[in-house]
Amino acid sequence: MAYQLYRNTTLGNSLQESLDELTQVTPQLALQVLLQFGKSISSALAQRVRNRVNFRGFLNTCRFCDNAWTFVLNDVEFREVTELIKVDKVKTVACDGKNTGSNTPE
Known part of the structure; x- marks a missing residue:
């Protein structure tokens, strides 16, 4: 899945580490948070980035x-x-x- 690519960024790794440290977060909830993170990053890049390199x-x-x-x-x-x-x-x-x-x- 394309959304999973963003998990290997610095921000994605930090989010994953934070979720791992939270004791009240179930694995299913953590996966939902990571999926939403990927969707949000993808949407933000598509809508906000206008520079060309x-x-x-x-x-x-x-x-x-x-x-x-x-x-x-x-x-x-x-x-x-x-x-x-x-x-x-x-x-x-x-x-x-x-x-x-x-x-x-x-």
Whole structure:
């Protein structure tokens, strides 16, 4: 499920750790909270983020496994209108977003 991707962010990890520490939260409730977190982040990104960034680099690895593409790029340049950022390596994971209508948490 696409909403589960946001759980590996710093904010998602912090939420998960907080839920684990709360003794009164059942596992089912924690899963509902994490699912709502994913939906909220996805909605906020779709509605509020308007910046565009272009990037270019050299493709090191390209994989397709479990309905997800993984790209590893070397010597990558990110360009926004007035800013240029260079990094040695970038890993990008792209999943199919068409199946986001499901309500069952994974």
